[in-house]
Amino acid sequence: MSVAALAAAGLCVPTAYAQEVRDPLIELEQLKQKMAEQSAEMEALRRTLDAQQESLNAFRRMLRDDTLSHMRGGMAAPGRSADAGGWGAPMLAQNATPPDGGPVGRAPEHDGRPPEIAPIFDQPGVLTPARTFVFEPSLQFGYSSNNRVALVGYTIIPALLIGLIDVREVKITSLVGAATFRYGLTNRLEIEARIPYVYTSSSTVSREPFIGTAGERTFDARGHALGDAEVTVRYQINDGGVDKAYYVGWLRFKSRTGKDPFEVETDCVTRCVGNTTGTGLPLSMPTGSGFYAIQPGLTWLYPSDPVVFFGSVSYLYNFKRSGVSRTVLNGEKEFIGSVAPGGIIGFNFGMGLALNDKASFSIGYDQSIVGKTKQNGQTVPGSVRTVLGTLLVGYSYRLSDKRTLNLAIGAGLTRDTPDLTVTLRLPMTF
Known part of the structure; x- marks a missing residue:
């Protein structure tokens, strides 16, 4: 006879025995709740991984399209006037891991400006940045x-x-x-x-x-x-x-x-x-x-x-x-x-x-x-x-x-x- 039936018959049920016996339906509901919580956590983790992958892809494109031009083609560093800034420091140096093991710096934004050259003609090719x-x-x-x-x-x-x-x-x-x-x-x-x-x-x-x-x-x-x-x-x-x-x-x-x-x-x-x-x-x-x-x-x-x-x-x-x-x-x-x-x-x-x-x-x-x-x-x-x-x-x-x-x-x-x-x-x- 189950614990519930004994209790309904007016018989005394020991407390320890009542704690050991559990309803399978309750355990199933608890298991479903835990699985739902874990699924939500995994979905949030997947979204975080997707965002990090997109940031990594953008960083790789930045290295390919912007950093190499700065290092070898002579592009001026973003945010610096091309006429006064000259040939900026290599962009890899700006994004390398610090000596103390700190986090990697944020990749610079590509402003779409042409590479700077030592001017020899009357008409320069690199324009002045906005509000400069x-x-x-x-x-x-x-x-x-x-x-x-x-x-x-x-x-x-x-x-x-x-x-x-x-x-x-x-x-x-x-x-x-x-x-x-x-x-x-x-x-x-x-x-x-x-x-x-x-x-x-x-x-x-x-x-x-x-x-x-x-x-x-x-x-x-x-x-x-x-x-x-x-x-x-x-x-x-x-x-x-x-x-x-x-x-x-x-x-x-x-x-x-x-x-x-x-x-x-x-x-x-x-x-x-x-x-x-x-x-x-x-x-x-x-x-x-x-x-x-x-x-x-x-x-x-x-x-x-x-x-x-x-x-x-x-x-x-x-x-x-x-x-x-x-x-x-x-x-x-x-x-x-x-x-x-x-x-x-x-x-x-x-x-x-x-x-x-x-x-x-x-x-x-x-x-x-x-x-x-x-x-x-x-x-x-x-x-x-x-x-x-x-x-x-x-x-x-x-x-x-x-x-x-x-x-x-x-x-x-x-x-x-x-x-x-x-x-x-x-x-x-x-």
Whole structure:
């Protein structure tokens, strides 16, 4: 008889015996409850494992797409201005296990910014981060030397010239100091303003053997004033990565705040065209082009371990000026009419390499094709298509997280290109 039946019959049941005998239904319910609790715990553990696996996959993608670019391709560390931060520390060092065995640090967020290179061209490829201000003072030295021989006369037999032979050697030295301001509106959009101050000097050595003297004459001219101010807008078109190109489109507008060639006084008595009195050279040097211009362009960067390839294409359009007059000696004016400079097709390419976490090196080539100049709808006599080619080498060294020293050296490869250019930049992030 069961314990319940004994109790119902009014018989006394020992307490110890009542504790030992249990109802199987109650035990089954308790077992089901424990199994449900364990299932809930296992489900929570599975969700935790799935979240950790997703974090691990994201971390692996970060190492592949971001860390390798920082270590070998020269990417700037996230959160640091590319113009001032230079080549950031390798990302593996930021995520390695601490020496004391502590937890691994959080993986940095990939901001989709292109890799940084030692700048050698005028248009940078790395944009300023959002709400970041960069001030970049720069100094550029340029030197060019060119020989010109002018023959004015006629020949009576081959190799015998009757008339004037004017042999000129022109040496031009320029020094341009500029203040550049950049602000990141977003991580993909920035605006830049550049204000240059130009000092330039020219020395012309001339020898005219058929005027009764074999001596050389030197004609010097100098000029220093504000140059042509510029405003540029840049936008990063896509998200690149390792073995994926970045594309940055930009639009530059150039003013004519500098002293243009038509404002300087020319060494001619009444007029320069067909005038034999005077040298026809400016008495002072201009500091601007004299024309408004607009220049659209596209810059690309392609990280390919362990280097970064980069380049750009652009077209500079000069706006035509009407009613132009030139100032000659004694303050007189010589009417020229309308002047339309030729457009300039430009392209460049190069490669950059990170030497360590602070220093980088770049080498590249820049070429511009200058079109013919027209006056009153006609091509100016002597105006031809000109090709300018420059080989450039650049170095960059990160002084601190907010300052970088950049040096670029250019060598002219064509006769019309400046023989030497040296550019020093010091971008500072605020």
